[in-house]
Amino acid sequence: MSSGPRSQRQTRAAHGLHSPGLPLLLTAALLIVAAAALLPLIQSSGATTTNGHIQQLQREQTDWQARVQEAEAQLAYLSSLNRVQQEATQRLKMKAPDNVTYISVPGPTPQPETLPNRLLPSPTPPHPAGESLWSKLFGWLPLP
Amino acid sequence: MANGRNLTWRIGLVVSFLAFASVAILGRLFQLQVLEHPYYAAEARQTRVHEETVSGRRGAILDENGYPLAVSIDSYDVMVETKAWQDTGKASIAASTIAGITGGNAATMVAGVQATDMYETPVARGLTYDQASKIRDAAPLGARLVEGSQRVYPEGNLASQLIGFLGKDQEGLTGLEADLDSVLGGSKGELVTERDGLGNALFFGQRNETAPQPGSDVVLTIDRYLQRLAEQELANTVKERNAQGGSIVIVDSRTGAVRAMASLPSFDLTNPDISDNSKLNLTRNRAVTDQYEPGSIFKLVTVSAALDSGKVTPTTSWYDPGYYEATDWKIYNWDFSANGWQTVSQAIVKSLNVGAAWMSGQVGPDVFYDYVHRFGFGQKTGIGLSGDAAGQVRTPETDPSWTRVDLATNSFGQGITATPLQLAMMVAAIANNGKLMKPYVVDQVVGPGGTQKTQPQVVRQVISPQTARNVRQMMGVVVSDQLPKGVVDISHYLIGGKTGTANIANGDGTYKPDTYISSFAGILPLDNASLVILVKIDEPRGVPWGTTVAAPAFGRLAKAALDYYNIAPDQ
Numbered sequence: 001m002s003s004g005p006r007s008q009r010q011t012r013a014a015h016g017l018h019s020p021g022l023p024l025l026l027t028a029a030l031l032i033v034a035a036a037a038l039l040p041l042i043q044s045s046g047a048t049t050t051n052g053h054i055q056q057l058q059r060e061q062t063d064w065q066a067r068v069q070e071a072e073a074q075l076a077y078l079s080s081l082n083r084v085q086q087e088a089t090q091r092l093k094m095k096a097p098d099n100v101t102y103i104s105v106p107g108p109t110p111q112p113e114t115l116p117n118r119l120l121p122s123p124t125p126p127h128p129a130g131e132s133l134w135s136k137l138f139g140w141l142p143l144p
Numbered sequence: 145m146a147n148g149r150n151l152t153w154r155i156g157l158v159v160s161f162l163a164f165a166s167v168a169i170l171g172r173l174f175q176l177q178v179l180e181h182p183y184y185a186a187e188a189r190q191t192r193v194h195e196e197t198v199s200g201r202r203g204a205i206l207d208e209n210g211y212p213l214a215v216s217i218d219s220y221d222v223m224v225e226t227k228a229w230q231d232t233g234k235a236s237i238a239a240s241t242i243a244g245i246t247g248g249n250a251a252t253m254v255a256g257v258q259a260t261d262m263y264e265t266p267v268a269r270g271l272t273y274d275q276a277s278k279i280r281d282a283a284p285l286g287a288r289l290v291e292g293s294q295r296v297y298p299e300g301n302l303a304s305q306l307i308g309f310l311g312k313d314q315e316g317l318t319g320l321e322a323d324l325d326s327v328l329g330g331s332k333g334e335l336v337t338e339r340d341g342l343g344n345a346l347f348f349g350q351r352n353e354t355a356p357q358p359g360s361d362v363v364l365t366i367d368r369y370l371q372r373l374a375e376q377e378l379a380n381t382v383k384e385r386n387a388q389g390g391s392i393v394i395v396d397s398r399t400g401a402v403r404a405m406a407s408l409p410s411f412d413l414t415n416p417d418i419s420d421n422s423k424l425n426l427t428r429n430r431a432v433t434d435q436y437e438p439g440s441i442f443k444l445v446t447v448s449a450a451l452d453s454g455k456v457t458p459t460t461s462w463y464d465p466g467y468y469e470a471t472d473w474k475i476y477n478w479d480f481s482a483n484g485w486q487t488v489s490q491a492i493v494k495s496l497n498v499g500a501a502w503m504s505g506q507v508g509p510d511v512f513y514d515y516v517h518r519f520g521f522g523q524k525t526g527i528g529l530s531g532d533a534a535g536q537v538r539t540p541e542t543d544p545s546w547t548r549v550d551l552a553t554n555s556f557g558q559g560i561t562a563t564p565l566q567l568a569m570m571v572a573a574i575a576n577n578g579k580l581m582k583p584y585v586v587d588q589v590v591g592p593g594g595t596q597k598t599q600p601q602v603v604r605q606v607i608s609p610q611t612a613r614n615v616r617q618m619m620g621v622v623v624s625d626q627l628p629k630g631v632v633d634i635s636h637y638l639i640g641g642k643t644g645t646a647n648i649a650n651g652d653g654t655y656k657p658d659t660y661i662s663s664f665a666g667i668l669p670l671d672n673a674s675l676v677i678l679v680k681i682d683e684p685r686g687v688p689w690g691t692t693v694a695a696p697a698f699g700r701l702a703k704a705a706l707d708y709y710n711i712a713p714d715q
C-alpha cells in the first residue's frame with residue numbers, strides 16, 4: 001500500500017528530490033509570457049514609428065507642394081505680358097513696326113500658332129497593357 | 145466589558161464613517177464616470193484633441209492658352225503666444241529673429257504683443273515658404289506658424305471685373321471668383337490632432353485627417369493678349385475723349401466665346417477697396433450688367449427684320465422727306481437731312497432714322513418685336529455671370545402705354561435698352577450667317593475628376609444666311625465708304641461695322657442734354673467672320689459721334705487682332 005503514487009511523491013520530497021523539468025518549464029513559461037507581453041509593445045512601437053514616418057513624409061509633401069506653388073507663381077509672373085513687354089522694349093530695345101507688309105503666297109493659310117497649355121495637367125497616359133498576374137501564374141497550363 | 149463595548153462602538157463609528165465615505169465616493173464616481181460621462185469625455189477631448197477645418201488649394205483661373213490670371217499660393221502667418229513675450233529681454237531676441245527674416249520692426253512686434261490681452265497675436269502675415277522655413281528652423285520663443293493661402297494675380301489688374309476677388313476667408317465675393325466659388329474652392333477637409341498642455345501636436349498622438357478636395361482650375365475663353373489690348377485701347381480712348389467710362393467686348397462669332405471683356409471705371413484687383421458703395425460699384429462688370437439705349441447700332445435689327453420677313457430688299461426704294469410721322473410725333477434724321485429717294489441699303493449706310501422708322505412701319509410691331517426677341521433682347525444672355533441684365537423691351541403686349549411712336553423710336557435704338565454683350569451677340573449672329581450663339585467665358589473646368597469642356601450652343605437661327613449676308617454687305621459699305629479716311633485704317637481686309645450715338649435717358653422720360661454714348665460694332669473679316677468687336681464710350685466730351693469716338697478704337701483693335709490671329713488678308 002505504501003508504494004502508491006502519493007507515497008512516492010512524499011518519499012521524493014523527503015529526500016529533497018524535485019522533477020528536473022519543472023523549473024525549466026516555469027522559466028520557459030515565464031519567457032513566453034514576457035515575450036507575449038512584449039509583442040504588443042513591439043507592434044505599437046512599429047505602428048508609431050510608421051506613423052511618425054508618415055507624418056514626416058506628409059510634412060515633406062506639404063513643403064514640396066508649397067515650393068511647387070511658389071515656382072508656378074514665379075513662372076507666371078515671369079511670363080506675364082507686362083514683363084514680356086518690359087523685357088522686349090527695355091532690354092531688347094524692340095519696338096512695334098511702323099509698316100506691316102503682307103505678301104500673298106499660294107497655298108493654305110498657316111495654322112495659328114498654339115501656345116503651350118502650361119498649367120493644364122497633361123493627359124493621363126494609358127495604362128500599359130502588360131501580362132496580368134493571373135496569366136503569369138497559369139501561363140504554363142495548356143488552357144485555350 | 146464596559147471598555148470593550150465602548151471600543152466596539154467607536155470602531156463601529158469609524159467603520160460606518162468609512163463605509164459612508166466610501167459609498168459617497170463611489171456615488172460621486174458613478175455620477176462622474178457613468179451619468180455625466182458624455183459631458184466630461186467631451187470636455188477632455190476638447191482639451192486634448194484639436195480639430196481644424198482644412199481648405200484645399202483654390203483652383204486657378206487661366207486664360208484660353210493656359211496663362212494664369214489668378215492663382216493661389218500657400219502663405220504663412222507668425223502667431224506669438226502673448227504670455228511668452230512678457231519678458232521684454234527674451235521677447236526682443238525672438239522678435240529680432242523674426243524681423244530679420246520678415247523685414248519687420250522688432251520693437252513694434254514686441255510692443256504690439258505686450259499691448260494685447262489676447263492669447264495669441266499675429267506679428268507677421270503673408271510670408272513666403274522660404275521665410276516660413278527660416279522661422280521654423282530658428283524656432284523663436286513663443287512663435288508658431290499658421291498656414292494660409294494667398295491669391296496672386298500674375299497679370300496684375302487684367303480682367304479685374306470679370307475675375308473678381310476673394311474675402312479674407314478665401315471665398316469669392318465678386319466676379320467669377322464668386323460665381324464659380326464652389327468649383328474653384330473645392331471641398332473642405334478636417335484635421336484632428338492630439339495636443340499637449342501647451343497646444344503642440346503630439347508627435348505620436350492621434351491624428352485623423354479627412355483630406356480636402358482641391359478646387360478645379362477654370363480655363364476661360366478670354367485671351368490675355370486681346371484682353372490687354374482691349375483694356376489699353378479703352379483706357380486711351382476714355383482719356384483722350386475725356387469720357388466717363390466705357391466697355392469693349394470681343395466675341396468669337398462662330399462659337400459665342402468671349403475673347404475680351406473690358407470696362408471702365410474699374411478697380412485695383414491686387415488691392416481691392418470696398419469701403420463704400422461708390423468703390424463697390426467699380427467692381428461691376430459693366431459689359432454684362434449695364435444697359436443703355438444702343439442708338440443706331442440697333443438699325444441692324446430693324447433692317448434684318450425687314451429683309452428677313454420679305455417686306456423689303458436691299459434695293460427697295462423709299463422716299464425720305466427728312467422726317468417720319470408717327471401719330472403726332474415727327475422723327476428726324478440725326479443730321480436733320482432730307483435725302484429724297486433712297487434704297488434700304490442707303491438707309492443703313494447713311495444711318496437714317498427716317499429710313500429705320502419707315503422699315504419698322506413696313507414690318508409692323510408684331511414682326512419687329514418678334515425679331516427683337518429672337519436676337520436675344522429683353523432676355524438674359526445666359527453667359528453665366530451674375531448681374532447678366534436682360535434689358536428693357538416695351539411691346540404692345542407688355543406695356544399698355546406703348547404707342548406707334550415707340551415702334552418708330554425703337555427702330556433706331558431709342559426707348560429700348562440692351563447691354564454691350566447683347567449688342568455684340570446680335571452683331572455676332574449677323575456675322576455667323578444668322579445663327580445666334582450663347583455667349584460663354586468658361587471654356588474648361590479642369591478638376592481632380594476630369595475635364596469638362598463647354599460646347600458652343602446655338603440659341604436659334606434668327607435670320608436666314610442670305611439676309612445676314614445682305615446686312616453684312618451694308619456694314620461693309622459703312623466702313624469702306626461712310627467712315628472718314630483713316631478712321632479704320634485696315635488695308636487688305638474687308639471689315640464691316642455700324643456706328644451708334646445714343647442719348648442717355650434720365651429715367652423720367654427725358655434725355656440728359658448734350659451727353660451721349662458713342663459706339664461702334666464691327667465684324668472682321670467680313671465674309672469669313674471670326675471676331676466681332678463692340679466699342680462703347682460713355683459721355684465723351686466734344687464731338688460725340690460714334691464715327692469719331694468709337695470707330696478709331698475699333699480700327700486699332702481690329703488691326704491688332706487680325707495680326708495676332710494670323711488671319712489671311714482678303715485682297
